[in-house]
Amino acid sequence: MDILGHLNYWVVVFLMMTGFYVVIASGNLVKKVVGLNLFQASVFILYISMGVVTGGEPPILRDGTDVYSNPLPHVLILTAIVVGVATTALGLALAIRIKEAYGSLEEDEIHLKETEGLNDTSNHSGESAGGIDG
Amino acid sequence: MLAAIMLPLIGAMLVLLAAARPNLREFFSIATAVVLCVDLVWLASHVFDGDMPSLVLAEPIPGFSLTLAVEPLGMLFALIAGFLWLVTTIYAIGYMRGHNEQNQTRFYTFFAIAIAAAMGVAFAGDLLMLFVCYELLTFSTYPLVTHVGTPKARAGGRIYLGVLVGTSMSMLLLAIILTALEAGTLSFVSGGIFSDASTTMMLGMLLALFVFGIGKAALMPFHFWLPAAMVAPTPVSALLHAVAVVKAGVFSIMKISIYIFGIERMATLPAAEMLGYVAGFTIVVASLIAFSKDNLKARLAYSTISQLSYVVLGSLLAVQAGVIGGTMHIVMHAFGKITLFFCAGAILIATNKSKVSELDGLGKDMPWTMTAFFIASLSIAGLPPAGGVWSKWLLAQATVETGQWVLLSVLLVSTLLNIGYLLEIPVRGFFKRSIDDHRYNEAPATCLLAIGVAVLMTVLLFFIPDPLYRVASMLVR
Amino acid sequence: MIDEQLSVLAVVAPLLAAPLCVLMPRARWSWLLALVASVACFAISVRLFVLVQSDGMIVTPLGGWAAPWGIEYRVDPVNSLVMLIVSGISSVCLLSARLSINKEIDSSRQPLFYTAWLLCLSGLIGMTVTGDAFNLFVFLEISSLSSYVLIAMGRDRRALTASFQYLVMGTIGATFIIIGVGFLYLATGSLNMADIAVRLPDTIATRTMESALAFLTVGMGLKIAMFPLHLWLPNAYAYAPSVVSAFIAATATKVALYALIRFLFTIFGYQFSFVEMPLSAILAVLAVAAVLVASTVAIFERDIKRMLAYSSVAQIGYMLLGIAIASQAGVTASIAHIFNHALMKGALFLALACVVYQIGSVMRDDLTGLSRRMPWTFGAFTIASLSLIGMPLTAGFTSKWLLVQAALAAGWWMIALLVLIGSLLAVVYIWRVIEIMIRPPAENAPRQEAPLSLLAPAWILALANIYFGIFTGINIGSAKAAAIWLLGGVS
Known part of the structure; x- marks a missing residue:
C-alpha cells in the first residue's frame, strides 16, 4: 500500500539514480549530457508529485471544483525545465567543440590526447606541457 | 618616534631615485643614517628622563591595535641599531666598492628598509606591532641574504626564510593569538599583562612558544638559519646578523619577559x-x-x-x-x-x-x-x-x-x-x-x-x- | 523610493546590458558597455552597503507582490558586503579585460564574451540579493551557465574539456540544490527564506529536513569546490581566459559560499545545522583536509594558474572552517576571508594576465627573471602573494588571525595548529614561484613590462590588499556585523 502510494517517488529515485549512473559511468560526452538530462528530469517529477493534493483537480479555474493541486511547483518546474534545456544545449554545444578540437567524444581518448598530444598545435598556441595530475 | 621608522624608508626611496649616481646614492644613505641618529639621540634624551610617548597607528584586528611606544629597552635597541647603521653604511661603501658587488642600489634600498623594520621592532608598543615589524624584518632582509644570486645564496636564503617564517608563523603567531585570548590585551605593560587566573601550565606553554617561536633569537634547535645566512655580503652579516636581526630576536624575548609575563611571574x-x-x-x-x-x-x-x-x-x-x-x-x-x-x-x-x-x-x-x-x-x-x-x-x-x-x-x-x-x-x-x-x-x-x-x-x-x-x-x- | 529599488537595479542593469553587448557593432563598444554596466552595479552596491550600514536591512518585494507569495530581494549586512566585492572585482577585471581579451579571443566572439560576462555578473548579484530559495537556484544557473561559456572561451583546447567537466559537476550540484529547496518547500509550503525560517521550528528535525540540509550542503559544496568536490576547479581556472580566472576565482565560489552560509544560518538556523546535525565536525574535517591536501598539491604544480587554483581550494577550506566553528568569531573570520581572498586571488590572477599578455605562458620555468623583465607585474604579484601567505599588514593576515583566534576560542587546538601549518605550506608554494621570478633572467631576455591598462587593475587590487590589511573597518568591521546578524543570540 505504502509502496504503491509512493510510486512517483520510487520512479523519481529510479530515474535519478539511472541518470546519475550514466553521468558517472559513461565515457561518452553526449551520453553524459543525456544522463544529466535524465537526472534533472527526475527532479521535475519530484516537484510535480509534491504539488499533488489528494482528490485535487488540475489548477484551472472552472465551476464545481474546490480542491486544486498546488500550481506553484508547476510554475517552478517550468523554470527548471528552461534551465535544463539551456544546460543541455550548452553541454551539447561544448561536445561539438570538443569533437572538433580532439576528434573524439570518448573521455579516455580525449584524456590521452591531452596528456600526450601536446605537440599537436591545432588549437592551442604555444602552451608547453602541463601536468594533468589533478 | 614615527620619524625613526619613516626616516630609513624615505632614505630607501632616495637611494632608489639616485640609482644612476652612486656617489649621490651613498650620500643619501649616510645622510639618512646621520639624521636618524640625531633623531634617536633627541628621542633618547626624553625617554631616559622618564618621558614615554606612545602613538596608536591603526586597529587592524578589532580590539587589538598597532601602537608605537618608547620604553628604555626599545630605546636602547634603537640607539644601537641606528648608530651601527651609520657605522655599517660607511663600512659598506668601502666594502661594496672594494668587492665590486652587483646591484648595489637594491642593497642599500633593502638595507634601509630593514633598518626601518628594526626601528619598528624597537618601538613596538604591543605584540601585534612587534610581530608585524618582526616579519617585515625577515622579508626585507631576504634580498640582502641572497644578494649574490648564486645557487648557494638562494639555498641559504631558502633556509633563512624557511626557519624564520616557519617558526614565527606557526609558534609566535599562535602564542600571540593565545595571549590575546588569555589576557584580552597585547599591550606591553610593566609587570606583565596576565591576571592571576592564568594557569602556570598555560603560561609555561606560552613562554615556550614565544622563546622558540622567535626564531631570530637562534635558540637551538632553530639556530641553523644563522650560519646559512652567512652567504650574505659581510656588511649584512655584520649589521643584520650580529646586531639588527638577531638582536631583534633576543630583544623581543627580553621585552616579552618584562612586559608580557613580568619578571615576578616569570620567576614562578x-x-x-x-x-x-x-x-x-x-x-x-x-x-x-x-x-x-x-x-x-x-x-x-x-x-x-x-x-x-x-x-x-x-x-x-x-x-x-x-x-x-x-x-x-x-x-x-x-x-x-x-x-x-x-x-x-x-x-x-x-x-x-x-x-x-x-x-x-x-x-x-x-x-x-x-x-x-x-x-x-x-x-x-x-x-x-x-x-x-x-x-x-x-x-x-x-x-x-x-x-x-x-x-x-x-x-x-x-x-x-x-x-x-x-x-x-x-x-x-x-x-x-x-x-x-x-x-x-x-x-x-x-x-x-x-x-x-x-x-x-x-x-x-x-x-x-x-x-x-x-x-x-x-x-x- | 529609489533606494528601495536599488537591489533590483543592481541585477537588472547587467542583465539588460548583456543582450545589448551582442548588438554592438564593435568589440570595443561592447567592452565599454560591459564596463559601464559593471561599474554602475558597483556604484549601486556601494550605495546599498552604506544604506544597510546606517539603516539596516532593505526589503524590496518584486512587482508589488508581498512576501510569502512574491519574490523579494533582501539586502542585509551579510549580502551587501558580498555584493560589494562581486561587483567591485568584476569592474576591476573588466578594466584589464580589453587588452587581455583582444589577445586571447577572436574579435568576432568578443561581444559574446562580454554578454556572457554580464550574465554571469547578473546571476551572481542575483544570488546574493534574492530572498527566495528557488530564485536563488535560477540565478545560480544563470551565473553557472554563463561561466561555463566564459571558461570554454579559453584559447587552450583543454578549456573545452574543463568547461564540460565543470558543467557536469555544476549541474549535478545545482540539481541537488533544487532537490533540497523542494524538500524545504515540501516541509514548509514556502519558498521565501525568511518565511521558511519562521515556519521551520514546527517541522524541524524530521527526515525531510535532514535530507534537505544534506542535499543543499552537498549541492552548494559542489559549487563552492568544497574538498573533495573540487575536481572541476583546477582545470577550469587554469584554462579559462586570464581575466575570467580572476573574475571567477574571486567571485563565483564566494557567492556559493555565501549561499551556503545563508541556508545554514538564516534558514535552518544555528540550532538545527550545528547542534542537532553534526555539520561542524563534517565541515571541519573536510576543511582541514582541503587546506592540507590542496596546499601540498599546489607545491608540486608547475602551471602557476593551476597552482593558484589549488590554493583556492585550500583557501576555501579556511572559509569553511570558519563556518564549521559556527561561533560569531568563526563566521566573522569566514566572511572576512571571503572578502580578503577575493582581493588576493583577483590581484594574483590579474598579475598573471599581464604575464600571459607579455610572455604567453604561466609555466613556472618560463618566468625566470620576471622581477627584471616585468618589475611592476612582479611587484603586484609579490604583494598579493604575501597577502596569500598571511604576511602582516596585508588583508590575508587579518583573516588568518581571526580564524586562528576563533578556533582557539572554541578550544580547537589541533585545528588552529593545522591552519598555521597550512599557511606554511602556502609559503612554500608561493616562494617556489617568487624564487624563480627573482633569478637573473637569461641574457637576451628583454624588459617587457605589461601595458598600463593591464597593470593598473592588478595594482588596484594589490594595494587594496594592503589597505584592507591595515584599515579593516570595511572588511572585518562589516564581517563582524554580518556574523552578529546571522547568528543573533548565539555567541
Missing part, C-alpha cells in the same frame, strides 16, 4: 627554568661547533648563536641582575661582534681569504684589523679591558642569585671556549709565520674607520659602563 614558572637549560645547552654546544668551523664567518655565526643565548638566559633567569645583564649584553655583544664581522670582511676584501687556517702571519700586513679583532674577541669572551666583562659578570651574578650552579658553570666553560676559538685568530695572525711570502695591503680607509669606531665603543664601555647600567636598571625598577 618551571618552564622558564627548563628553557634556561635549553639556552645553556645552546651556549655550550654552539661554542663547541664554532671551534670546528674553519670558515671565519661561520665561526663568528656560531659564536653569535652562543652569545644570543646569554641574553635569552638573562631574561629567563627572571632576576634583576639577569635582566640588566642581558640588556647590557645586547649592547656589548653588538659592538664586539660587529667589529669581528667588519674585520672578517676587511680581511676578505684585502686578501680574499675567508678561512681561519689561511690567516697565519696576517698581523704584519693588517695590524689595525688584527688588533681590533683581538680587542673585540676579548669583549666577546668577557675579559678586560672590553665591555663584555660587565654583562657577563652580571649574568653570572644572576645564576648565583637563583642558585643555578649548572648554568654558572655553563657561563664559565663558555668563556674558556670563547677564548679558545676567537683568540686563535689574532694568535695565528701575530705569532705564526705566513705560509707564502705574498704581502697584503690594509683594508680600505672607510672600512678601517668603521672598525675603529666600533672597537673604540667596546673599550669605552669597559671604562664607562655606568650610563648603560642606569638605563638597563630602569627596566626593573
